[in-house]
Amino acid sequence: MEFESNYEIAPTADFIHTNNFTRVALQFPDELLKDSVRVVSALRAKLRSLRKPGADLNDDVPEVSLFVMADTAYGSCCVDEVGASHVDADGVVHYGHTCLSPTTTLPAFFVFGKAPISVLDCVNNLSHYALENRRRVLVLFGLDYAHSIQYIKEEFVQACGVGSKPEVQYANVMCSVMNPSKDRKLSNELPEPAGSLTDDTSFGTTSSVTYSIGGLVWKLPEGRKMEDYLLFWIGSNNSAFANIVLTYNGCEIVRYDASECSMLTDLSQQRRILKRRYYLMEKAKDANIVGILVGTLGVAGYLNMIHQMKELITGAGKKVYTLVMGRPNPAKLANFPECDVFIYVSCAQTALLDSKEYLAPVITPFEAMIAFNRYCIEYGDAYR
Missing domain, CATH: 3.40.50.11840 (Diphthamide synthesis DPH1/DPH2 domain 1)
Structure with missing residues (x-):
């Protein structure tokens, strides 16, 4: 069973x-x-x-x-x-x-699967973290821990007792069934990156903002922003967590490792990844020839993204090549030494490729827009 x-x-x-x-x-x-x-x-x-x-x-x-x-x-x-x-x-x-x-x-x-977790130990760490910091807490998690969130909510309420309870919000799983999306029309608008947000006025006169990233979705009341919350991540140090750290780098973040039953507060390694992404963007600015790596043939809108990347690159006065080769690796990309930088068109998590062993940097479409289009910098805050 x-x-x-x-x-x-x-x-x-x-x-x-x-x-x-x-x-x-x-x-x-x-x-x-x-x-x-x-x-x-x-x-x-x-x-x-x-x-x-x-x-x-x-x-x-x-x-x-x-x-x-x-x-x-x-x-x-x-x-x-x-x-x-x-x-x-x-x-x-x-x-x-x-x-x-x-x-x-x-x-x-x-x-998603059901990864094992000690609910009591997780709640003890969460309650200690929330009470110690006296700030609002937002709980995010790997999808394989979604099965335990309801139990964590219930145990947390009991653990805090009847006194003043810290404000803790929990993300929800976006869906478990997905129907095909219609192709988006081509436009000159920026693509929606990970950690996107939209206005939501479905709660009467109270306006809220909906955030989504990596299959999770949550709402923040009007006037609140992500930097007002401490982020409590339940799960592994994987691509989903790296996406959270890079997207919400202005927030204080801790990670609860359910497999080790331990709380990790030192995220210096993840911060170094963020610095490296900035470094890769700076190198991309000097590129003359750009290769677009097609990293998916199924994610909705990928053709539109490739089209936008071509327009962006040619508009910046650079040459562009489109490459389809399956999963990239250093040996494959070494066959294209004329490319100074590669843009990986894929999902938000796969696109964050560690390219230390590659001859040329591999960046995401959003990073390419910041590197090649100065106007994106002006609108960057709207996509955090």
């Missing part, structure tokens, strides 16, 4: 059955491939139980075909729509760490 709960066999089967899918691709990252056979067997058994009595004798009701996908061409955090199209899939079930980037053509169901 624990296995079926971790892999959400019942909700997955319900998603497939409700949408009448007949061909479904199951996308596993490398570390979860060992469980793929058991997942397929459990899903088949559950799907058979959802069919009407006698349906297995009816030739008009085909059995669902399940296809295991591995070794994705690009980052495993994104839905591999290209791989799914090779088997003519109706939909995709994505397992493990994800960036929840919008899909282009196929609906997707996300199984």
Whole structure:
């Protein structure tokens, strides 16, 4: 039962059955491939139980075909729509760490997994942190810890007792089911980077601001900003956490490592990453030839982003090449020594590539806009 709960066999089967899918691709990252056979067997058994009595004798009701996908061409955090199209899939079930980037053509169901965590120890650290600092706290987390957030909320209320409670807000998971997004129209506007925010007046006369990053979403009341909050991250030191640190670098951040049951407050290594990103942008300003690395063929709007990058680069008087090569590595990019810098068009997490071993810097589209377009600096604060 624990296995079926971790892999959400019942909700997955319900998603497939409700949408009448007949061909479904199951996308596993490398570390979860060992469980793929058991997942397929459990899903088949559950799907058979959802069919009407006698349906297995009816030739008009085909059995669902399940296809295991591995070794994705690009980052495993994104839905591999290209791989799914090779088997003519109706939909995709994505397992493990994800960036929840919008899909282009196929609906997707996300199984985040349920990483083990000591709720009591986490609450003790959270309450101590909140009471000690006497400031507002915003709890963010890796998606594999989403299953524990409700328990953490309840235990935190009990731990604080009836006295004055510190103000603690929790992010929510954006969704677990995603339908294809329509391609955005080409425009001259800046693309929406990670950590985007929008005005929200859906709560009567009270205005709030909605933030989203890495599949998480939360609201801040009118007049509040991110710098007013201490950020408490529950999860690993992975690309999702690096995205948080780089995006909200003006906030004080701590990380609770659930695997070690420890609180980490020294984020000097992450701060050094931020300094390096600034250094790469400065080097990009001197580039004469720019290579655009296509890091996805499925994330909604990627073609529009490539088009915008070409216009930006040519407008800055530089030459541009577009390269499609799967996952980049130093050996691949060394074949293009004429390129002074590369722009990695991918999801927000995959695009943060550590390029120390590369001959030329690899930057994100947002960093490219800051480097190549002086007007972006004026609007930068609006995208934090």
